Each structure stands twice: as C-alpha cells, then as structure tokens.
Amino acid sequence: MLRYLLKRFLLILPTIFVPLIIVFLLLRLSPGDPAGMMLGDQATPEQIEALRTQLGLNEPIWVQFAIWLKGILTLDLGNSIFFREPVMEVIPRYVSVTVLLTIVALILAVAIGITMGLISAMHRNKPIDRGVVAMAVLGISLPEFWFALLLIFVFAVTLRWFPVAGYNPPSAGLIAFGATILLPAIALGVRQSALMTRMMRSSMLDVLNEPYITTARAQGLPERKVIGSYAMRTAAIPVVTVAGLAAGYMLGGAVAIEIIFALPGLGRMLVEAVSRRDYPLVEGGVLTISLILAVLNLVIDVIYAILDPRIRYQ
Amino acid sequence: MTVRTASDSTPTAQPASARELVLEVRDLSVSLRNADGLLPIVTDVSFSIAKGEAVALAGESGCGKSITASAIMGIAPDNAEISGTIILNGAAISGLPHRERRKLCGRHMGFIFQEPMTALHPTLTVGRQMTDTLRHNLGLSHAAATDRAAELLDRVGIPRAREILKGYVHELSGGMRQRVMIALAISCGPSLVIADEPTTALDVTIQAQVLDLLDEMRREFELAMLFITHDLELVGDFCDRAVVMYAGDVVERGRAADIVRSPAHPYARGLIDAMPRHGDQRARLTPIPGTVPPVGHWPQGCRFAPRCSRAGKKCTVRPPLAVHIRSDVRCWYPLKVGQ
Amino acid sequence: MSTTQATHNERLTDGGEEPFATTTKSVWQRLLANRTAIVSIAILVIISLAAILAPVMAPGNPLRVSPANRFIPPSAEHIFGTDHLGRDMFKMVVHGARTSLLVGLAVTVISMSVAVVLGAISGFYRQVDVVLMRLVDGLMAFPGIVLATAAAGIMGPSTRTVIISLSIVLIAPSLRVVRGQVLVVRELQMIEAARAVGVPTLRLFTRYILPAVSSPILVQASFIFSAAVLGEAGLSFIGVGIGPKELSWGNALTEARNYISQAPWIVLFPGLALMLTILALNLLGDSLRDILDPRLTRRR
Numbered sequence: 001m002l003r004y005l006l007k008r009f010l011l012i013l014p015t016i017f018v019p020l021i022i023v024f025l026l027l028r029l030s031p032g033d034p035a036g037m038m039l040g041d042q043a044t045p046e047q048i049e050a051l052r053t054q055l056g057l058n059e060p061i062w063v064q065f066a067i068w069l070k071g072i073l074t075l076d077l078g079n080s081i082f083f084r085e086p087v088m089e090v091i092p093r094y095v096s097v098t099v100l101l102t103i104v105a106l107i108l109a110v111a112i113g114i115t116m117g118l119i120s121a122m123h124r125n126k127p128i129d130r131g132v133v134a135m136a137v138l139g140i141s142l143p144e145f146w147f148a149l150l151l152i153f154v155f156a157v158t159l160r161w162f163p164v165a166g167y168n169p170p171s172a173g174l175i176a177f178g179a180t181i182l183l184p185a186i187a188l189g190v191r192q193s194a195l196m197t198r199m200m201r202s203s204m205l206d207v208l209n210e211p212y213i214t215t216a217r218a219q220g221l222p223e224r225k226v227i228g229s230y231a232m233r234t235a236a237i238p239v240v241t242v243a244g245l246a247a248g249y250m251l252g253g254a255v256a257i258e259i260i261f262a263l264p265g266l267g268r269m270l271v272e273a274v275s276r277r278d279y280p281l282v283e284g285g286v287l288t289i290s291l292i293l294a295v296l297n298l299v300i301d302v303i304y305a306i307l308d309p310r311i312r313y314q
Numbered sequence: 315m316t317v318r319t320a321s322d323s324t325p326t327a328q329p330a331s332a333r334e335l336v337l338e339v340r341d342l343s344v345s346l347r348n349a350d351g352l353l354p355i356v357t358d359v360s361f362s363i364a365k366g367e368a369v370a371l372a373g374e375s376g377c378g379k380s381i382t383a384s385a386i387m388g389i390a391p392d393n394a395e396i397s398g399t400i401i402l403n404g405a406a407i408s409g410l411p412h413r414e415r416r417k418l419c420g421r422h423m424g425f426i427f428q429e430p431m432t433a434l435h436p437t438l439t440v441g442r443q444m445t446d447t448l449r450h451n452l453g454l455s456h457a458a459a460t461d462r463a464a465e466l467l468d469r470v471g472i473p474r475a476r477e478i479l480k481g482y483v484h485e486l487s488g489g490m491r492q493r494v495m496i497a498l499a500i501s502c503g504p505s506l507v508i509a510d511e512p513t514t515a516l517d518v519t520i521q522a523q524v525l526d527l528l529d530e531m532r533r534e535f536e537l538a539m540l541f542i543t544h545d546l547e548l549v550g551d552f553c554d555r556a557v558v559m560y561a562g563d564v565v566e567r568g569r570a571a572d573i574v575r576s577p578a579h580p581y582a583r584g585l586i587d588a589m590p591r592h593g594d595q596r597a598r599l600t601p602i603p604g605t606v607p608p609v610g611h612w613p614q615g616c617r618f619a620p621r622c623s624r625a626g627k628k629c630t631v632r633p634p635l636a637v638h639i640r641s642d643v644r645c646w647y648p649l650k651v652g653q
Numbered sequence: 654m655s656t657t658q659a660t661h662n663e664r665l666t667d668g669g670e671e672p673f674a675t676t677t678k679s680v681w682q683r684l685l686a687n688r689t690a691i692v693s694i695a696i697l698v699i700i701s702l703a704a705i706l707a708p709v710m711a712p713g714n715p716l717r718v719s720p721a722n723r724f725i726p727p728s729a730e731h732i733f734g735t736d737h738l739g740r741d742m743f744k745m746v747v748h749g750a751r752t753s754l755l756v757g758l759a760v761t762v763i764s765m766s767v768a769v770v771l772g773a774i775s776g777f778y779r780q781v782d783v784v785l786m787r788l789v790d791g792l793m794a795f796p797g798i799v800l801a802t803a804a805a806g807i808m809g810p811s812t813r814t815v816i817i818s819l820s821i822v823l824i825a826p827s828l829r830v831v832r833g834q835v836l837v838v839r840e841l842q843m844i845e846a847a848r849a850v851g852v853p854t855l856r857l858f859t860r861y862i863l864p865a866v867s868s869p870i871l872v873q874a875s876f877i878f879s880a881a882v883l884g885e886a887g888l889s890f891i892g893v894g895i896g897p898k899e900l901s902w903g904n905a906l907t908e909a910r911n912y913i914s915q916a917p918w919i920v921l922f923p924g925l926a927l928m929l930t931i932l933a934l935n936l937l938g939d940s941l942r943d944i945l946d947p948r949l950t951r952r953r
Contacts, residue, residue, distance in 0.1 A: 011787075011790075014787040014788070014790055014791045015790050015791050015793075015794035016794070017791065018787075018788060018790075018791020018792065018794070018795070019791060019792075019794050019795040019796075022791075022792075022795055022800075023795070023799065023803070026800075026803045026807070137932070137935060137936065137939070138932065140935055141879075141928055141931040141932035141935050142928060143883055143886055143887065143924065143927055143928060143931065144887075145886075145887060145890050145906070146906065146920070146924035146927065146928065149906070149909070149910060149913060149920045149924070150920070150924070152913060153913050153914070153917050153920065157913060157914045210432065211427060211429060211432045211433040212432060212433055212434055212435045212436070214389060214427075214433070215425070215427060215433045215434065215435075215498075216435070217389055217416065217419065218387060218389060218419050218420070218423075218424075218425040219419060219420040219425075219446070219447040219450075219451075219498065220416060220417060220418070220419040220420030220421055220447065220450060220451050220502075221420070221446060221447065221450055222416075222450070223416075225446070225450075229438075229446075230435055230438070233435070233437055233438065234435075234436065234437060248794075252796030252797070252798065252799075253796065253797065253798055255798050255891060256887055256890055256891055259891060260910065267796070267798060270796070270798070270799050270802070271798060271799070271802045271891065271893065274799060274802040274803050274806055275802065275806055277806070282799070285799075286795070286796070286799060289796055290794055290795075293794050294794075307437065308436075308437050309437055309482050310436065310437070310482070310484055
C-alpha cells in the first residue's frame with residue numbers, strides 16, 4: 001500500500017510544478033508593470049524603477065525563478081504587491097472560503113447524485129427513471145452563473161429568504177454562515193450533481209447485471225444488502241472519480257459564483273491578482289490550488305485502494 | 315396402440331428407490347413478456363429429484379435449461395411469466411410471493427455458477443462473502459460464522475483456509491474459486507443444489523477434481539442435485555437420471571446411463587453421435603443437420619421434426635411425453651434399443 | 654446464469670469488440686432515425702440560422718444605446734424586452750449568437766485538430782507518450798480561469814484571445830480520448846501485419862488509425878463545442894473573455910446582474926439561449942455516442 005501511495009505521489013509532482021512554471025513564465029514575460037500599476041499615473045520613472053529594483057523585477061528571468069523557488073522551499077512566498085502583506089497571510093483568508101464552499105457544494109452534489117442515480121438505476125425505464133435522466137441532461141446543460149442569477153432572483157429578491165450577496169464566515173454562527181453559503185453551493189453543485197447522477201446510474205446498471213449480484217441474491221441475502229453492500233461497493237468507484245473531478249473543478253473554477261455572491265474566495269482573488277500583475281500573489285495562489293488538488297488526488301487514490309483491493313497490488 | 319402419457323406415477327419417472335422427493339417440478343412453463351407480446355421459452359417441463367440423487371438438465375444452449383433453473387430458484391427476470399407447480403420438500407413454492415421465495419435461497423437451495431471469477435464479488439474478501447450468507451441464513455455470530463466458513467473451505471479441499479478467508483477471489487486459481495463457490499452453495503445446509511455448467515469454464519484436469527468434490531458432497535450431505543449441462547459424457551458418468559431438453563421441450567427423461575447408451579429420442583441420439591469420444595473409430599463427426607429454431611420461431615407440431623431423419627406424417631402434431639421402453643420420450647417414432 | 658437475452662447478446666457481439674467506425678452514410682441515416690438527435694439538430698439549425706441571418710432579422714447595431722426605451726418588458730414591439738440601456742434584447746440575443754457560436758466552432762476545430770495529431774503521436778510512440786502525458790496532467794491541474802485571465806491581461810480581452818485560451822484548455826480531454834483509441838487500435842493484429850509487410854507509418858495513420866478514431870472524435874466534438882460555448886459565456890461574463898465592444902451571450906449577462914430585480918428578462922433570455930444551445934449540443938453528443946458505440950450490448 002505504501003509503495004502504491006509513493007508511486008502516486010511521484011506521478012503527482014508534475015501537476016504541481018508544471019502549473020507553477022507556466023504561471024511564472026506567463027506573468028513575468030507579459031507586458032504590464034506591477035510597479036507602475038501600484039504607484040499609479042503620478043509616479044515618476046525613477047520611482048517606478050526604484051520599486052522595480054526593490055521587488056527584484058530587473059533581475060534576469062532565471063535569477064527571479066531561482067529566488068522564487070528558494071522562497072517556496074523556505075515557505076517564504078514573498079509579499080503581495082497589492083496588499084503589501086506576506087502572501088502566506090493573504091491566501092489563507094481566501095482559501096478557507098473557497099474550500100468551505102467546495103465542501104458544501106460537494107456534499108450536496110454527492111448526496112443528490114448518488115441518491116438519484118441509485119433510484120434511477122433500480123427503477124430503470126420506469127417514469128421516475130426517465131424523469132431523473134431528463135433532469136440530469138438539463139442539469140448538465142445549465143450554465144452555473146446563470147443559474148446563480150436565477151436563484152438570486154427567486155430566493156433572494158422575490159422570496160427574500162436569503163441575502164443577495166455577501167459572506168458570513170462560520171464564526172458568525174451556523175445560520176448566518178448557511179444563509180450566505182447555501183445559494184452559491186447549490187449554484188456550484190447542480191451541474192456536478194447531474195454528472196454524478198448519470199455516472200451513478202450507468203455504473204449501477206452495469207453492476208446489477210454482473211453475475212456476482214445474482215450469486216448474492218441466490219444466497220438469500222436481502223435486497224437492501226445486495227444493493228447497499230455488494231452492488232454499491234463496485235458501482236461507487238467511477239462515482240469517486242467524478243466526485244474528485246468535481247472537487248477539482250470547484251476549487252479552481254468557482255470564480256463566477258464568487259463574484260456574483262461577493263464571496264471573498266480564492267478564484268476571485270486570483271483573477272483580480274492577475275489583472276493587477278500581483279506576481280507573488282498569483283504564483284502563491286496557483287501553488288495553493290495545485291497543492292490542494294495534489295492532496296485531493298492522493299485522497300482519491302487512497303479511497304480507490306480501499307474500495308478495490310486489486311489496485312493495491314499494481 | 316394407446317399412448318400412455320408419462321406421469322410421475324409411472325416406473326421410469328420414479329427414482330430407483332422410494333427416497334423422499336426434494337424437488338418436484340410439474341408442468342412448468344416460462345414465457346417472457348416483451349414489447350411484442352408473450353414469448354414462450356419453456357413448455358410443460360416436469361421432473362423430480364430425490365434426496366441424494368443427481369439429475370441432469372441437458373441440452374444445447376438456447377433449449378431453455380438455464381431459465382428453467384432460474385424459475386426454480388425464483389430468480390427469473392422480472393418480465394418472466396411462470397406457470398406450473400414447483401414443490402420443494404413437500405411444500406409448494408411456486409405460488410409464494412417474491413420475498414418468501416428469496417428467503418428459500420441459500421437456506422434450502424444452493425446455487426453453483428459457471429464462471430466463478432465473475433460470480434464471486436471481486437472486492438469483498440472470501441470470508442466476508444461466506445460469513446454474510448451464514449450469518450443471514452443461520453443467524454450465526456461473526457466468530458461462529460468465520461469458524462464454519464473455515465471448516466467448509468477445509469471440507470472442499472482448500473488448504474490454509476483461514477488465510478484464504480482473508481484474501482480475495484482474484485488471488486485464487488479457477489479450480490479453487492469453484493471450490494469456494496461450492497462451499498458457499500452448501501454452507502447453509504440446503505437440501506437442493508443447482509449447478510449451472512459448473513465445470514465448463516475449467517481446465518480438463520480440474521474438471522474431474524471438481525466433479526469428484528461435488529459427488530462427495532452429494533453423498534455426504536444427501537443433497538439433491540440438479541445439474542445443468544450440455545456435456546452428455548458428464549451426464550452419463552455423473553448423474554443418476556437425465557432430462558433432455560430441446561427448444562423449450564422435455565424430449566426425453568429417464569435414467570442417465572440408459573439415455574446415453576441407448577437414447578430413444580432422435581435428438582438425443584443425434585447428440586450422442588455428434589460427440590467426439592475417446593477411442594472413436596469414425597473418420598468424421600456426424601452433426602445434426604440444421605440449427606436450433608430460435609425462441610419464437612418454433613415450428614408447429616414436433617419442434618425437432620424439421621431436422622429429424624425419422625420425421626413422418628404424425629409429426630405435424632406435437633407429441634406428448636409418453637412412456638417408452640426405458641425412458642419417457644416425446645416422439646411419435648422413438649428409437650428402439652440398439653438402433 | 655445466462656438468460657436468453659444474455660446468450661442472444663453474446664451471439665451478437667461474438668465476445669470481441671469492433672473498434673472501427675461505420676461509414677458516414679449509415680451514420681447520417683441512423684442519426685435521422687433517432688428522435689433526440691433530430692430535435693437537437695433542429696434546435697441547432699434554428700439557432701445557427703438566427704445567428705447567420707441576424708443582420709437581416711434584427712438590423713442595426715445591437716449595442717446602440719437608446720435611453721428612451723429603458724426597461725421595457727417583453728411586448729409586441731420588443732419580444733424579449735429591452736435592457737437598462739434601452740437595447741432590444743432580441744437583437745442582442747440574435748447578434749450575440751454569432752460570437753458565441755463562432756467561438757464555439759473555432760475552439761472545437763482548433764483544439765480537436767491539435768488533440769488528434771498529438772493524441773495519435775502519443776498513442777503510437779511510447780517515449781513521446783510518457784513525457785506528453787505528464788505535461789498534459791500538469792496542464793489539466795492548471796486552473797483554466799487563470800490562464801484565460803492571464804491571456805486577457807496580455808493580449809487584451811477579445812474574441813481572438815478567448816479562442817486561444819479555450820482551445821488550449823480544451824485540448825486535454827480530446828487528447829486523452831484520441832490517445833486511448835489509438836492505444837487500442839495499435840495492438841490490433843492488423844497493424845502488426847501491415848507493418849510487417851512494410852506499410853509506411855504515415856499510411857498506417859491515414860488508412861487504419863484515423864478511421865478508427867473518427868467515431869469517438871465526432872462524439873467528442875459535440876461535447877467540446879458545448880464546453881466551448883459555456884466557457885466563452887462564463888469568461889465573458891466575468892470580463893476576461895471577449896471585449897466590451899463585442900457582444901456574446903456571456904457579456905450580455907454581465908450587467909444584467911445589477912438590474913435583476915427590476916428587469917429579470919434581461920437575465921432570462923440570453924441565458925435561455927445559452928442553455929438551449931448547450932442542451933442541444935449535449936443531446937447531439939449523447940445521440941452520436943449511442944449510435945456510434947460499437948458495443949451492441951450497451952443499454953440506454
């Protein structure tokens with residue numbers, strides 16, 4: 001098992017470094033000058049140049065890279081040009097929001113996806129199955145940001161059950177937190193839950209046709225055990241894959257939702273940082289996302305190994 | 315000559331000794347309902363199995379033997395319509411609701427599948443699969459179930475039973491897996507075991523071992539066994555009696571040795587002749603001309619008539635299952651001994 | 654336990670898998686026989702026609718401000734109503750379709766062309782594959798939004814920029830599909846035989862590999878188109894897609910957000926058009942997959 005994890009870990013290293021190199025090159029080689037942007041239109045060329053030297057922007061590119069690499073390894077990611085604070089302090093404020101949003105959205109998506117998919121598979125081709133399949137197709141085709149706007153219109157503007165925008169951290173109380181996280185989580189999760197419903201349904205249909213399910217029934221095991229233990233164990237594996245992809249997507253791609261609901265999340269922070277040419281913050285942000293995704297992938301690999309012992313020996 | 319239709323009171327239908335009957339199947343018919351209507355798959359199947367007796371349900375693929383077995387087990391597909399009577403240990407089970415039928419599985423009826431690799435759960439331990447059924451059917455505690463599972467594996471000839479219990483199916487060889495399958499089938503002490511082509515997927519050398527094991531189990535636990543197979547040699551060697559099926563019909567029924575040595579139905583004769591056998595002096599095989607009519611395209615009258623060299627005028631009417639010299643035959647012109 | 658259905662299916666598939674595409678003619682016929690396919694194609698044709706005929710159907714500059722007509726709800730004269738700047742929504746939707754569909758088409762063509770070439774090479778040459786797949790993994794771990802934002806920052810938001818960004822981001826899934834298929838085909842005896850006889854590699858690609866790959870590519874194209882349309886809308890909505898002087902369904906929704914309580918129709922119609930297009934493309938992809946899937950035992 002340990003060897004398996006080690007091997008998976010090594011395979012993940014490129015997924016951490018390649019994005020970093022890409023973003024590093026993209027930013028440093030692109031036009032636009034963070035120093036100039038920071039100091040504004042009134043700044044004199046000398047002031048800009050002084051700031052550039054101070055920020056190390058005049059060094060050759062490989063020197064900049066080496067400095068930055070050293071910084072990562074010593075956990076010193078530099079200071080955000082815009083916030084004038086260490087990157088290591090800026091990022092956690094935003095990461096927590098995105099991670100919480102992702103967790104809530106993922107829980108919703110998985111719960112709905114697995115339940116609907118299961119019901120659908122067990123009543124194949126009956127009206128409820130057709131209904132679920134139709135809804136899943138609609139769900140997959142639903143643009144998240146548009147759905148967010150519709151949700152706001154119905155629940156926030158018309159019914160006034162929820163605030164239109166804004167964020168209350170969990171420390172402000174569960175209900176206050178829930179009020180600001182629920183609509184965004186639904187908007188973010190609906191498409192993913194549709195994908196998961198489809199996958200669960202098709203996976204379960206495949207599994208229900210397998211001989212070992214017939215054997216389980218032939219042994220007199222009650223149907224709920226046959227479905228719950230025997231069938232789900234194998235059927236769940238592809239769903240884990242989809243859930244992992246969903247989590248990855250939500251962590252990096254929730255920008256529109258964060259903007260619409262005014263959530264101070266990582267995606268939004270990154271987009272704003274890119275427009276401001278805040279190199280250290282962008283690099284720190286991408287590094288954070290890459291690390292989170294890498295950990296996520298490892299967790300998924302562990303789950304696979306638990307669910308399917310055959311994988312442990314590969 | 316009046317035709318005496320065979321019922322279970324005639325000599326050939328009765329088992330050799332008056333042992334108690336475990337399974338009685340009377341006029342079982344199975345049809346599948348689909349978009350086009352009702353499609354008969356199996357018609358008027360009747361036979362019985364006594365304690366300790368091995369009966370073969372023999373025929374080629376498509377003759378309906380598998381669906382007959384699934385109807386007996388109670389795991390036929392949802393769109394199957396079943397008529398007739400099935401009696402297990404003296405109690406009629408065919409009328410029971412689905413749930414009650416399922417409860418009989420495992421406890422009173424055991425099932426052995428053809429492909430043990432796919433018929434056992436790939437990611438649950440062997441032990442878990444065995445203890446699940448033991449605990450559910452016999453109400454044993456986990457520890458007691460594990461002990462019994464180890465005993466059973468030992469009994470079927472699997473070494474290091476305790477270790478195997480902790481392992482997975484893919485770690486075992488084909489023969490071992492089939493032994494596990496057998497252990498699973500008999501674990502709750504059923505009176506009837508149905509084996510669906512249990513040796514077809516195995517290597518020839520392993521086949522013999524598994525068959526010997528099944529034989530042992532049958533004797534030791536006095537099991538009634540229903541053997542589904544297309545291998546007539548196996549039928550002759552292993553089973554006490556045989557029920558030969560063709561296109562949904564029982565065409566011959568009687569003592570296995572008799573049928574294999576000297577079949578009365580032309581189809582059975584054709585099957586025996588078509589088998590390549592050890593020490594065969596013939597230069598070429600003699601296949602039966604034509605093909606099995608697919609379900610839904612059965613001819614009127616005798617279903618074998620289009621392929622039969624003995625077909626005559628009467629064959630436009632479906633013959634009844636009638637008593638013949640040593641077996642029950644569904645034929646107007648059955649073969650005599652030595653033909 | 655084999656039921657009649659299972660044995661029937663076994664006879665059909667003969668146990669093996671048929672990896673090659675059927676001829677284009679029969680694909681078309683089968684497509685037209687599929688109800689979902691017909692509906693989705695119909696929707697797409699209607700939307701495409703509306704986009705092409707936009708200057709005729711709704712002449713004039715859709716972005717021209719008309720303060721006198723602000724916030725008119727859907728009515729006879731303005732069937733989709735007008736927005737906060739008095740612009741006719743129907744005109745905006747119809748003209749916006751041009752950009753949205755254009756971007757979708759361009760991204761699909763570009764990303765899939767690259768994916769086919771790279772995927773074929775990768776599937777065929779193992780050394781290339783090892784390196785390339787690690788790069789692709791790294792690329793996929795990169796948040797597409799950041800790439801698009803950076804591109805918008807470097808090149809300025811415009812149709813061209815967003816086409817480039819989306820094409821890069823959407824190469825990876827198609828590449829995997831192509832590569833997977835090539836890996837399967839490569840192992841076929843027929844390839845070994847052809848090579849043994851001395852068929853040049855390029856010929857191998859065009860005669861054997863490409864036809865095998867064409868079915869999954871066709872299916873994939875539909876889904877990539879759908880993803881591209883969705884992606885462009887999302888990016889333009891945030892402001893890092895097309896520029897403010899251009900019009901697509903995405904940026905038609907950008908400011909609509911602020912007026913949602915006064916004029917919900919501003920949000921409704923562009924979004925509806927967007928969703929309908931994506932839905933049609935997804936359904937088309939599903940139908941294609943059902944038709945082209947060689948495994949005849951596949952259930953719906």
